[in-house]
Amino acid sequence: MKILLKSVQIFDENSKFNNSKKDILIEDGKIKKIDSSIKVKTDTEIALDGLSVSPGWFDSSVSFGEPGFEERETIANGLDTAAKSGFTAVALNPNTQPILDNSGAIASVKAKSAGHPVTLYPIGALTRNGKNKDLAELLDMQDAGAIGFYDYKSSISNANLLKIALQYAQNFDGLVQSYPHDLSISGSGNVNENRNSTYLGLKGIPNLAEELNVIRDLYLLEYTGGKLHIPTISTQKSVQLIKEAKKKGLDVSCSVAIHNLFLTDEELKEFDSNSKVLPPLRTEKDRKALIKGLKEGTIDMVTSDHNPVDIEHKKVEFENAMFGTIGLESAFGALNTLFSTEDSVKFLTAGKERFKIKKHSIEEGAMADFSLFLPTEEYKFRKEHIFSASKNSIFLNKKLKGKPIGVIANAQILIQK
Structure with missing residues (x-):
């Protein structure tokens, strides 16, 4: 499975790509390539304005x-x-x-x-x-x-x-x-x-x-x-x-x-x-x-x-x-x-x-273990933002900044529709 992230801001203090905007190609759960522009045929391509990634x-x-x-x-x-x-x-x-x-x-x-x-x-x-x-x-x-x-x-x-x-x-x-x-x-x-x-x-x-x-x-x-x-x-x-x-x-x-x-x-x-x-x-x-x-x-x-x-x-x-x-x-x-x-x-x-959990840095050859998010999006937290079966959120109607989108991990992708 090939996944291409287009023009994403990287937040990873342990990576040489930290604070840079790059394309990231993921193949079979590993980071195949990180570059300014990657053009390749993939199974999934994600391109969102303001999209950012960090270690999971x-x-x-x-x-x-x-x-x-x-x-x-x-x-x-x-x-x-x-x-x-x-x-x-x-x-x-x-x-x-x-x-x-x-x-x-x-x-x-x-x-x-x-x-x-x-x-x-x-x-x-x-x-x-x-x-x-x-x-x-x-x-x-x-x-x-x-x-x-x-x-x-x-x-x-x-x-x-x-x-x-x-x-x-x-x-x-x-x-x-x-x-x-x-x-x-x-x-x-x-x-x-x-x-x-x-x-x-x-x-x-x-x-x-x-x-x-x-x-x-x-x-x-x-x-x-x-x-x-x-x-x-x-x-x-x-x-x-x-x-x-x-x-x-x-x-x-x-x-x-x-x-x-x-x-x-x-x-x-x-x-x-x-x-x-x-x-x-x-x-x-x-x-x-x-x-x-x-x-x-x-x-x-x-x-x-x-x-x-x-x-x-x-x-x-x-x-x-x-x-x-x-x-x-x-x-x-x-x-x-x-x-x-x-x-x-x-x-x-x-x-x-x-807790002895391995942390994967965002580097070529590393396992793709990413969190995907929009750091500048401002919104009021409402019930439509809740995915849990129970809805007991202390943050209902609070103004928040930064919206999670999903993850790429374990050679899979799961994002909000």
């Missing part, structure tokens, strides 16, 4: 529902959504039914994703059934294809269990994830604890609930060694704590959800349950600290934290609604509104190294 984007926290919650999303449609949103690789969270806590479950979701342009990388549960009591089959799951271990949105309350996980995973270079959320502090909170929560009469989740766990987990990492990833931090203090830990030489990484970079708890005044996310939207002070932490490298990667929730669990009273928002479709547009296109691409590919 990766999302470190995606939920699809299947198996068990197919009414929210299936693996097949979820991967199509990821492709149309510009992602060539996604890490699938284990919050399914049954939970992905054994090698058979990991192999099953990988098999269901086989043959798709987007590569699915499963994350195995850290504990059996996600119950926070006994470690799951970590080594077996890694051998089956798991790229890390995480009880999705559930903190490990037993400090000794996390200590043992960090020690054990060192035997096979496993990546342990620990979600920072102390339930004894947050209780039944729904939103950020601040003047808005008081004004609106909603139960609050204080920053302390996150920061106590971050402090504890960093102390455990310092004691045990090993590798720790802290997903979706949301407070200024968390950024400071992780920055200090990195200065000490601890092998810790962290991510931030894109909506926590873009929005604050001012959104809550509309009582829109799509704004009910975990961690909650915080204050402008926290938002600015997260942006600074990302720019300076304390925060290693961004994630859409894509979590489809069906209408029966979202369009209810705010306090009864499930946490979560979809985010794949809006991820690039939101980031590219806040940052330069160069930085947006960097943030969307940075997580690959941490």
